[in-house]
Amino acid sequence: MKKTYLLLFLLFTSFSFAQTHYDSDQFIVTLKDISSKTFDKDSTANALVIYESGKSFVGQGDYRLHTKFKHKIKILNKDGFDKATVKIYLYKTKSSSEKVKNILATSYNLVEGTNKVITRKLDKSNIYEEKYNDNYTIVKFTLPNVKVGSVITYSYETVSPFMFNYKSWHFQEDIPKLYSEYKTSIPANWIYNIKLIGYKPLDINTRDIEKNCLEGARGASSGCSLSHYAMKDIPAFIEEEYMTSDTNYKARIEYELKTFQGFDGVTHNYTKTWETVDDELRKDPNIGKQLSKSVDLPKLLPQTVYSIEDNLERAKSIYHYVQTHYTWNGDYKIFKDVDIKDLIKTKSGNVSEINILLHNLLKESNIDVKPVLISTRNNGFPTKIHPVISDFNYLIVQANINGKSYSLDATDKFLDFAELPFRCLNQHGRLLDFKKGSNWMDIKVENISKVFYNVDLKANDEFFSGSVQSKITGYHALNKRKDYFPNSQEYFDALEKRNENLEISNIEIDCEKETSSEFKESYDLEYFVENSGDNVYINPFLVTFFNENPFKLQERTYPIDFGYKDTYYYALKLNLNEKYELVEAPEDFKIVLPNNTGTIALSTKQVSNELIMTFRINFNKALYAQDYYPYLKKFMSKIVEIQNNSIVLLKKIG
Template identity: 55%
Template sequence: MKKNYLFLFLFLLFASLSTFSQPKAKEVVSYRVNLDELKMTVYEKDSTANALVLYEYGNSYVDQRDYDLTTEKKFKVKLLNREGFDNATITIHLYNNDRSSEKIEAITATTYSLVDGNVETTKLTKENIFKERYNENYTLVKFTLPNIKEGSVITYSYKLISPFMYKYHGWEFQGQIPKLYSEYNTSIPANWTYNIKLVGGKKLATNTSDIKKNCLSVSGGGHADCAISKYVMKDIPAFIEEDYMTSESNYLSRIDYELMTFKGFDGSIHNYTKTWETVDKELRTDPNIGKQLNKSVPIEDLLTTNITDEQDELKKANAIYKYVQEEYTWNEEYKIFKDVSVKNLIKNKSGNISSINILLHNLLKSCKINVKPILLSTRENGLPTKIFPVISDFNYLIVQATINDKTYLLDATDKFLSFGQIPFKCLNQYGRLLDLKNGSKWIDIKPEKSSAVQYKATLNLNENGNITGKVTSKRTNYHALKCKKAYKSKENYLKTLEDNNPNIEITNHNVTRNESHPDFLENYDIKYPYDNTGGNIYLSPFFIKLFKENPFKLQERTYPIDFGYINTYYYILRLNFGKEYSILEKPKDLNIALPNNTGQFIFSCAVNNNSMNILMRINIKEALYPSEYYPYLKAFFNKIIDSQNNSLIVLQKNK
């Protein structure tokens, strides 16, 4: 067995001390319901929890009679309030293929409630268990616990019978509600070798393994030993999503199994885990990948002579990219390994991700530009495993072009993207660069340039006591991309701008668009109100807020902070107040850095004759921060929010 791989997952602990006497849930490792559990009204470690798993148990083993994989499961759940009632509806997925299917047996479920001091029990009847076909590979079994009330404890159990030993049942220790105790037991005959992967950052309270001799035997005298394992986690927090994260599947605490080899009693060995060398060979002849990548395209029918005759390689690549981007429309389907056809794309002017980007690849290649496709997984889809090839982990295809020793990542499916820019959803750390002749390899997927937001404003205090001025803003790269898409509807864009800045009056709004320039530039005039008390003028220097609130609110976060790209923010204000006023109070200067110089926040205020210059600069120098940086980032943004909300300029009228 290979070494287990450990990934970070969320560990949150909400400490809530009750001000009154409160029954507590005892750590009773049992499926049996006790009176303390029924009296429990709140989970002290997470007072926001609507439900709590008190106990869950799983046991997977190979049945000696028919050699099916059998998994017994038991669950005990406390419903703390009505918002937790969804946890009383249970859905179980049964897998099937053309030859076999999983089965479920021995479903039992009971609701326990305290009614007038007495324990009331209600059992689930067979008539309230339903089956429905979900798709060609899954059937759903559903049931809802009967007669639930606030404070009820529900128990349910069942047995899964699976003929698919290659799909050994994994176990999810963490979910959407907290858990007190979760236990999983496994028995794996030596015939089957799995890669066992522990995902998530929380440690196991119990992790034991032993060997049971002759646990499995077959006719003819064959027998095998079994690896017996027990895994336990305790006090598992609910997984809570927060900004700047990728798919929760990267962090949820669980155990996954991937079958590597099967050894028959006759000495035969079947390898299920492929190497990338094998996968590259298969992709080379795959009708949706290799054959499409090698398909010739009629460049004389598609590209103008202005493009094909261009001698500057970068200009030629840009022109080809723009042609594909403008002429062909993504049909909103991914299907990177299915229904891929360059021929149909050219005919219909519409196609899936692979069809469009493979056409881009083939046109560039036909014009002697060095290109290779890249397989990747989007942020919502989760990280692809690097341990061994799992082609189903990938759901996107882009193109890498190398021009004058510089590489560019290209995606022609989005008409708002600039040359060398891929969608934000594709910024998921790494991808697989396909070289079907010389072998594929992993490469990093990250933008080289930072994305910036910049505001420059000049405000003037005129003789009538009004503050008016002009604002210019500039956004680059991914910040520009967001605005370009939003500005597609000018009316809605302007309304959002006004709604986000309710304290200022905006007029003469103008956006400068240059097709050859990827930035988003805008300017507008403003009228800025202020508070006049006792002849003094009180105003905030931040009529525009770079951040409305701190995006980091958790007490603790043990999964990475993934911005996707490096961020820079500038806010520059010049306030001209004339000779009639002088500065009575101004904000204090600040200079704060993240550990290891991975970020910086600078706020400075300088007075020069009859004007004041204010600068706020925020540099977030990493696209991805490990979870250890969370408390520092949280404090960092608290300072930013505090400076925006509580900075004050006081002008005093000269006598």
């Protein structure tokens, strides 16, 4: 491949000044793009998009969707080499397919010790095509001569016959971007639902009208809506704990065809109303038809289950019977292969089969119930502005008893009545009512999940002895039950190995059944500490709530979603037993998150010959906006610091 040397001159800056600056205003590569070595705003970035643009329009004559792409990327380290391999996914059907043309790609490198630049262009023989699946083909190429410090550019154009699939634009990805823009031209014949996703606002958002941009037969023509969207200084999207699907948060624009009107005046509607969807679901063999099936209570349930007079207790009894006698096979199917007759026969089925059977049994026993379509946390939020049935992947049941609503899911044998799996805590669901019409409902956890520990210690000559008692509720208790009931011995072994300075004995678990709302545990312990002369240093936290700070990003552009509110409480009573005197203890303090949305409070005091310490953590919200991230990051850091570094200094007496 031929090598050419170029000398690139800059208008505004010298080589030395350009070490950490980039030209994000244009696709053309400049010397400062190549000579810059780092990206100060994100020292962890492997690569950086300096500039990228897209332009979509309908071609005159072929009436196909054309999209032109341009990308300029800086390779910052070896882990960024994967950005030099480009994959273009082309949609296809049996009768038609998308095409790509005009692929151009070039790598730029600085000759060490000079201002000269060497460029290498992509040879067309190194462009490959392969089948991805039945719906997509991949066109792939890798830029040549890529090194740490390289700048790469590539451009291409796609041509698509599928106007229903107007090109979406992803502003945010796994590397930072300095500038990303998308320009669109949409003829008035096509009307789309346009959705901006993510929490980063647009820096440019303009619209204009172009008259007679598209001509049809017999002198017909159409105007076009012109849009210009752009974002600047876009941080990399990096997944972190306490989030739902990344599809909820990555900044992008998506399109869904709503209406098409031909030049002959005929209109085709593609986006449906909820009234239409409700009617379709009512007739659907996997949803409405299954929900309407009658069930024989005496045949399917013991009389002791369905004959309970109290409505709530009867509902609980039926729920627990389905929960324990039918097994979820792990399949999330809700619109395919749903048949409660098969479930009744095999005792194993998918989400819809189990929860529709629960729905029908409750309905037959005169409980007011309705199905609810939801999307799980890892599946993304369902679209609310118009029906997109494919957004949903799960079905639960709402029971209305004595003026109160209960959300039910019988797929998990450890769930208490009205307790949903954590995977279902995804903000909203669509409540189906085939008589009055469906509507949106909030999926909220009303109760606070709690963790309480009480530690009672007494000083002896060589060690401290005492006991620990805990009471755990809500989702924390659910996790405990799932750890304990399948293998209690493994649970005990893990508990005994949790702290190498402790010897644990006489473990007792107070939890009657797998669905108990509380999990209580108690055990005796001996705490061995190292003496330093007459002094003893003790970390008073024999149990820690957070071993490390889960929040490590420089910037987080999406919310912190815990799923539920919770509180943690730790109380220590240390009896010095006239063997030690207190020299030093942690100082009292209190930290409050903005708007009183969370609290840390530590208190220590000495009463007679006892040290009493309490530590409380409150998260008063289940969902925190991304603006809270720097506060929560410091909040968590302080919690970890307190638990790991709090020291009580004692001195031996006599």
